Amino acid sequence: MDDMTFVLFGASGDLAKRKIYPALYNLYIEGKMPNSLSVVGLGRRPYTQEDFHNIIKESLESFSRRDVDESNLDEFLASFRYFIFDAMKNESYQGLKAFIEERESELSIPENRLFYLSVAPKLIEPIAASLHENGITDTSGWKRLIVEKPFGSDLHSARHLNAELTKVFQEEEIFRIDHYLGKPMVQNLESLIRPNPILKALWSHEQIANVQITASETVGVGTRAGYYDKAGAIRDMVQNHLLQLVMMTALHHPAKLTPKQIEEKKKAIMESLRPVEEEEISKHVVRGQYEAGEMNAEPIPGYLEEDGVEENSNNDTYFAARLYIDNDYWKGIPFYIRTGKRLEKKSTRIIIEFKNEVDADEDAAGAVSNLLMIEINPNESVGLRINLKDDSNEKFEPAYINFSKNLDAQPEAYENLLNDAMLGHSTYFAHWSEVELSWKWVQPILEAFENDALPLHGYQAGSEGPEAAEKLLNEDGYTWW
Numbered sequence: 001m002d003d004m005t006f007v008l009f010g011a012s013g014d015l016a017k018r019k020i021y022p023a024l025y026n027l028y029i030e031g032k033m034p035n036s037l038s039v040v041g042l043g044r045r046p047y048t049q050e051d052f053h054n055i056i057k058e059s060l061e062s063f064s065r066r067d068v069d070e071s072n073l074d075e076f077l078a079s080f081r082y083f084i085f086d087a088m089k090n091e092s093y094q095g096l097k098a099f100i101e102e103r104e105s106e107l108s109i110p111e112n113r114l115f116y117l118s119v120a121p122k123l124i125e126p127i128a129a130s131l132h133e134n135g136i137t138d139t140s141g142w143k144r145l146i147v148e149k150p151f152g153s154d155l156h157s158a159r160h161l162n163a164e165l166t167k168v169f170q171e172e173e174i175f176r177i178d179h180y181l182g183k184p185m186v187q188n189l190e191s192l193i194r195p196n197p198i199l200k201a202l203w204s205h206e207q208i209a210n211v212q213i214t215a216s217e218t219v220g221v222g223t224r225a226g227y228y229d230k231a232g233a234i235r236d237m238v239q240n241h242l243l244q245l246v247m248m249t250a251l252h253h254p255a256k257l258t259p260k261q262i263e264e265k266k267k268a269i270m271e272s273l274r275p276v277e278e279e280e281i282s283k284h285v286v287r288g289q290y291e292a293g294e295m296n297a298e299p300i301p302g303y304l305e306e307d308g309v310e311e312n313s314n315n316d317t318y319f320a321a322r323l324y325i326d327n328d329y330w331k332g333i334p335f336y337i338r339t340g341k342r343l344e345k346k347s348t349r350i351i352i353e354f355k356n357e358v359d360a361d362e363d364a365a366g367a368v369s370n371l372l373m374i375e376i377n378p379n380e381s382v383g384l385r386i387n388l389k390d391d392s393n394e395k396f397e398p399a400y401i402n403f404s405k406n407l408d409a410q411p412e413a414y415e416n417l418l419n420d421a422m423l424g425h426s427t428y429f430a431h432w433s434e435v436e437l438s439w440k441w442v443q444p445i446l447e448a449f450e451n452d453a454l455p456l457h458g459y460q461a462g463s464e465g466p467e468a469a470e471k472l473l474n475e476d477g478y479t480w481w
């Protein structure tokens with residue numbers, strides 16, 4: 001890995017504390033760091049270097065998956081410096097340039113600069129422009145930009161943002177984070193089928209009945225109403241995470257794919273995703289909002305009673321849809337996706353349901369369809385459901401074959417992503433074509449939501465979501481798994 005400067009905007013923010021410092025620490029423990037690294041943390045608060053080191057230390061103690069080892073902590077922290085910075089002030093950028101250069105010469109680091117924007121979305125554009133205007137991106141080494149979601153708030157704003165960023169960074173230099181792509185089981189999808197002849201034999205148009213992708217959450221809107229009440233599940237989860245899961249599931253290819261081919265295939269999948277015509281949206285899409293309910297025997301307020309949510313907000317906290325990928329491979333096989341807050345369980349999973357070609361007797365004896373179950377979060381496992389006769393030898397009962405990963409040994413999504421960005425590997429980042437095509441698919445649905453052209457189904461907190469989502473599958477003869 002090249003020696004580099006890692007410039008972190010938003011160094012005292014929540015994401016830095018929860019994810020970025022713990023990820024860097026775990027990479028450091030595993031020796032996945034450059035020999036010489038300068039981390040420059042930027043924020044408006046007037047912290048001293050000592051304050052900054054204490055913040056990092058506390059973040060590791062609270063959020064690192066490994067216990068902090070005091071014997072190497074100082075060495076780890078020695079890379080970190082704090083710089084007081086106001087993103088809207090030009091003097092700040094001039095000071096930053098001098099600060100970065102001083103550390104580069106102190107540590108004899110080439111001008112390789114990685115800029116991580118962990119900031120409010122409205123700051124992304126002005127920061128990129130100011131980095132350029134102040135010559136900070138004008139390096140003799142490489143430069144890279146990491147940006148967090150949301151990347152725009154609709155097709156138009158995403159295109160505008162991308163046009164502005166690409167004035168400063170080339171597409172290959174932009175690493176758009178979708179943390180679902182950093183999850184180990186999601187990274188596994190690309191190579192799950194090809195080396196497994198058992199799965200490969202099943203993985204065909206003739207055998208698969210449908211694909212179901214669920215990302216259900218137990219948490220509510222929490223303290224994020226300011227953002228979420230405008231975004232809704234559709235922008236927060238569907239346009240990015242769920243559509244990335246659709247792409248990764250549909251990626252299957254007989255030969256090993258190079259990173260470039262993965263990128264091209266994902267783009268092709270999005271191009272084949274059947275657009276939802278305006279008059280058909282209510283047939284294929286369900287939106288919902290949680291109402292008061294109960295979870296773990298505790299009363300839970302409804303969405304409209306949450307702090308910061310607008311009175312009478314018709315924002316979606318639940319989304320389900322039926323999708324079709326019109327390519328040779330997936331033609332006619334429905335993909336169902338759903339996500340929601342305040343649901344019964346936290347679970348991100350992909351279920352492949354196989355066609356159930358049993359005769360009438362077997363059907364009467366209770367044979368069920370076979371399933372391939374891929375759990376992404378909180379468990380990481382792959383399982384199969386098959387039919388076995390019960391003790392009476394007359395009835396079937398489903399048997400489960402399951403392989404679970406040891407969660408303690410699994411890296412956090414941010415570890416995988418930061419490691420890749422530092423190496424310059426962009427496979428598990430959202431490329432512009434994917435982002436743009438995802439917004440394109442979502443845009444008519446966004447408009448239908450905004451025009452209130454779709455019913456907003458209430459569902460009780462702690463339930464499985466609105467009944468309308470169940471009906472979506474029942475119409476096709478299926479149920480959600």
Ligand code: BG6
Pocket residue numbers: 215217236237348377
């Ligand atoms: C984030 C969303 O991107 O993903 C959150 O903004 C959501 O609203 C989170 O809770 C879910 O991530 P995970 O990894 O817990 O499934």
